[in-house]
Amino acid sequence: MRIPSMTLLLALGACGFERLPDQSDHSVDAPRWDKAVVALNDAVYVMLPQSGGLARVHPTEGWSIVDLNGLTPSRLVATPDREGVIVFGSYPVCTEIDPKIKTVEDCEERDGELELVHEVALVRGGAVVSAAEIAAHFNAVSFTNDGTQAALHLNYDSGADIEVTGVSDLTQVLFMDLDSGAITPVAVGFAADRILFNADDSKAVVLSRGEVLVIELTSGNYDIEVRFPLSLDVDVQVRPQDVALTPDGTYALVTVAGDDSLYVLDLEQESINIVALSSAPTAMVVDAVADRSIFVYSGFAAVDILEHDLFEIQTVPLDEPMSEIQSLAGEALLYSTYGRKDAYLLSLDTEDYDELRLENPPSEVVLSPDETLALAITRPEVSGASGLDAWYDASWGVEIIDLVDRENLPLVAESEPLAVAFTTDAATPTALVLLADSTDLMQLDLARRTASPVELEAPAVGLDRFGDAGFVIVNDAPLGLLSFLDPATGEIITVGGFAAAGILQGERPLPRLAEEE
Amino acid sequence: MLCAMLLSSLAVAQATELSVERAALGAHDPAYNSIDYRDRLSGWGLRAGYAVVPGLSVIGSWSMQRRGASNYAPSFLADEESSGGGADTQVALLGHTAGLGVKWNPIENPWFSPYVGGQGLLQVGTLKLDDDLSRDDNVNQLTSRAFAPGFAVVGGADVGLGLEGLAVRPMGHVELGYGQLGALDYDDLGELRLRGLIVRAGVGVQF
Numbered sequence: 001m002r003i004p005s006m007t008l009l010l011a012l013g014a015c016g017f018e019r020l021p022d023q024s025d026h027s028v029d030a031p032r033w034d035k036a037v038v039a040l041n042d043a044v045y046v047m048l049p050q051s052g053g054l055a056r057v058h059p060t061e062g063w064s065i066v067d068l069n070g071l072t073p074s075r076l077v078a079t080p081d082r083e084g085v086i087v088f089g090s091y092p093v094c095t096e097i098d099p100k101i102k103t104v105e106d107c108e109e110r111d112g113e114l115e116l117v118h119e120v121a122l123v124r125g126g127a128v129v130s131a132a133e134i135a136a137h138f139n140a141v142s143f144t145n146d147g148t149q150a151a152l153h154l155n156y157d158s159g160a161d162i163e164v165t166g167v168s169d170l171t172q173v174l175f176m177d178l179d180s181g182a183i184t185p186v187a188v189g190f191a192a193d194r195i196l197f198n199a200d201d202s203k204a205v206v207l208s209r210g211e212v213l214v215i216e217l218t219s220g221n222y223d224i225e226v227r228f229p230l231s232l233d234v235d236v237q238v239r240p241q242d243v244a245l246t247p248d249g250t251y252a253l254v255t256v257a258g259d260d261s262l263y264v265l266d267l268e269q270e271s272i273n274i275v276a277l278s279s280a281p282t283a284m285v286v287d288a289v290a291d292r293s294i295f296v297y298s299g300f301a302a303v304d305i306l307e308h309d310l311f312e313i314q315t316v317p318l319d320e321p322m323s324e325i326q327s328l329a330g331e332a333l334l335y336s337t338y339g340r341k342d343a344y345l346l347s348l349d350t351e352d353y354d355e356l357r358l359e360n361p362p363s364e365v366v367l368s369p370d371e372t373l374a375l376a377i378t379r380p381e382v383s384g385a386s387g388l389d390a391w392y393d394a395s396w397g398v399e400i401i402d403l404v405d406r407e408n409l410p411l412v413a414e415s416e417p418l419a420v421a422f423t424t425d426a427a428t429p430t431a432l433v434l435l436a437d438s439t440d441l442m443q444l445d446l447a448r449r450t451a452s453p454v455e456l457e458a459p460a461v462g463l464d465r466f467g468d469a470g471f472v473i474v475n476d477a478p479l480g481l482l483s484f485l486d487p488a489t490g491e492i493i494t495v496g497g498f499a500a501a502g503i504l505q506g507e508r509p510l511p512r513l514a515e516e517e
Numbered sequence: 518m519l520c521a522m523l524l525s526s527l528a529v530a531q532a533t534e535l536s537v538e539r540a541a542l543g544a545h546d547p548a549y550n551s552i553d554y555r556d557r558l559s560g561w562g563l564r565a566g567y568a569v570v571p572g573l574s575v576i577g578s579w580s581m582q583r584r585g586a587s588n589y590a591p592s593f594l595a596d597e598e599s600s601g602g603g604a605d606t607q608v609a610l611l612g613h614t615a616g617l618g619v620k621w622n623p624i625e626n627p628w629f630s631p632y633v634g635g636q637g638l639l640q641v642g643t644l645k646l647d648d649d650l651s652r653d654d655n656v657n658q659l660t661s662r663a664f665a666p667g668f669a670v671v672g673g674a675d676v677g678l679g680l681e682g683l684a685v686r687p688m689g690h691v692e693l694g695y696g697q698l699g700a701l702d703y704d705d706l707g708e709l710r711l712r713g714l715i716v717r718a719g720v721g722v723q724f
Contacts, residue, residue, distance in 0.1 A: 017645060017647045020647060022586065022587055023584060023585060023586065024555070024586040024587075025588075026550055026552075026554065026586045027589040028588070029591070031590055031591045031592060064705075457656055477649070477656070477657055479605075479659065500606075501705040503551055503588075503646065503707060504548035504549075504552075505551070506707065506709075507547060
């Protein structure tokens with residue numbers, strides 16, 4: 001009688017996952033992981049808000065936690081070469097100096113106050129290359145064209161609360177060398193929120209509230225070469241809607257919301273020329289190949305082409321108003337997200353265009369890396385059609401737009417397409433489309449123009465390209481799940497469980513004690 | 518002479534005991550909250566004792582724990598639809614504690630015999646996590662195992678029914694003390710540091 005009882009006890013102790021004990025509940029405040037993952041060339045990086053960690057996830061190496069020296073990441077930005085990630089974050093310190101204070105709980109028990117120190121770190125290959133303390137309000141990054149430098153600044157249009165610790169200096173921009181991680185602060189005026197770089201990255205143009213500055217980047221001193229106001233009247237605040245540099249970096253083009261005036265700022269002569277556009281522009285793009293700028297208007301059926309010598313406008317009438325522009329190096333793809341079904345491929349040299357008619361109105365158009373194809377996500381529309389046309393009109397879809405042959409192929413999607421990603425491998429051009437409320441993805445073979453489903457372990461909530469020829473798919477799973485897809489073979493490797501890191505959260509150690517600071 | 522001493526020791530080693538016991542160890546580590554909101558790791562087990570000299574027994578014990586909790590975390594999805602508001606993860610600890618030590622009963626009484634004792638402990642803890650209980654083949658069924666040594670010092674009493682004449686006598690025991698285990702290290706998942714009040718009570722036989 002005793003032997004069966006012992007066997008039963010041992011069997012219970014070694015049971016699988018069928019009947020796990022469940023005697024209580026436990027809740028935590030923050031999500032275990034953040035679906036806004038960053039896919040670099042070496043791995044995918046995932047923030048873990050609950051444990052305060054950063055996971056590095058690789059299809060064959062599995063996952064590991066990056067040692068950030070106690071920094072709790074709050075924002076990740078990939079460098080343009082996808083070799084590194086800029087990590088914004090913070091760590092707590094205790095105001096009370098006491099060698100016995102080792103944890104957050106110790107600090108609170110000894111009447112100390114916790115302060116957050118904000119830091120930015122550059123991570124490459126799963127390790128911190130450099131880290132520097134910064135003010136809390138830096139929340140945006142602009143990169144030079146060659147990707148060797150980043151400028152950290154405040155974007156007060158981001159909608160996020162601006163965090164101020166002590167007295168924050170909102171006049172600074174931080175230039176970060178992405179090789180060494182060295183940071184140089186430059187005072188640029190109040191609340192610089194947009195930073196542009198000229199074609200050879202020798203100059204940075206900084207727009208702050210009502211002021212434009214040009215900073216030289218070649219000497220390493222970050223000297224301000226030009227500083228002049230957008231308006232001569234201090235009572236008039238000009239808030240730019242869109243800003244771009246001409247290819248030679250001599251002029252900055254500034255559009256203003258609700259205004260049909262284009263401010264052309266001569267950054268060398270420090271003068272302003274105002275050019276009258278056809279209407280208040282919805283979008284502006286500068287094309288470096290044609291050395292022209294393009295403007296479209298959601299309420300006016302025409303496109304304006306601006307040449308950069310005399311800044312004269314050439315207006316090209318269209319059948320329908322357009323609201324968006326995709327630059328194609330000498331050409332432009334124009335489309336509208338305002339319910340129009342026309343799309344135009346416009347040559348900027350000849351000012352001729354080819355008109356395409358989409359099956360349904362687009363909500364987004366994404367270019368392939370080699371810019372020979374575009375994918376338009378189209379949405380259902382109300383129509384009086386019948387039969388197949390009515391079915392098309394009522395469906396979400398994806399249209400493959402061939403930018404070389406000037407033709408488009410409509411495909412119907414079972415639900416709303418939420419995101420699109422392309423491989424960069426020219427041998428097997430593939431796109432992946434994330435569909436809402438579906439465990440399947442739509443894989444598009446762009447060479448054969450065919451679509452096929454990709455079955456996943458769990459519903460997808462995001463995707464990105466991974467490496468040259470693969471994809472990473474973000475799955476909805478509480479303990480974290482990423483699927484790595486090789487579209488050529490259809491092989492999917494899943495890596496999960498990384499959000500379990502730190503699930504046994506004891507007392508919170510102070511990662512850097514006051515005396516170490 | 519040697520044979521006489523051996524026979525003498527066998528004569529006093531007549532009190533062998535075997536009990537089923539309930540054992541609980543304090544668990545004030547906040548990390549344990551993911552497994553059980555109560556601050557103790559409790560379970561059922563066996564205790565065996567063998568009196569090597571009058572009043573002094575070698576005690577061996579083993580207990581098994583099965584504790585677990587439904588864990589809730591906010592969804593990383595803005596619309597909260599996918600997680601449905603239910604528990605997102607089941608966290609369970611399946612533990613085994615083995616102990617070996619001595620107890621000393623300074624007053625041997627068939628009704629009530631107080632004692633003090635000490636034990637070295639070895640804890641094996643298997644942590645299991647599962648974020649989709651509805652599937653047997655869920656990818657995120659995670660298992661991690663850790664070992665930790667420890668010790669316990671206790672004071673208690675053996676309780677009998679005064680039935681000295683019987684070859685096999687029913688008995689019970691109850692004891693209190695302090696126990697401490699080294700860290701159960703689950704690598705990136707975290708660690709558990711179990712220590713605090715130890716409470717054990719059981720019933721069995723003595724022969």
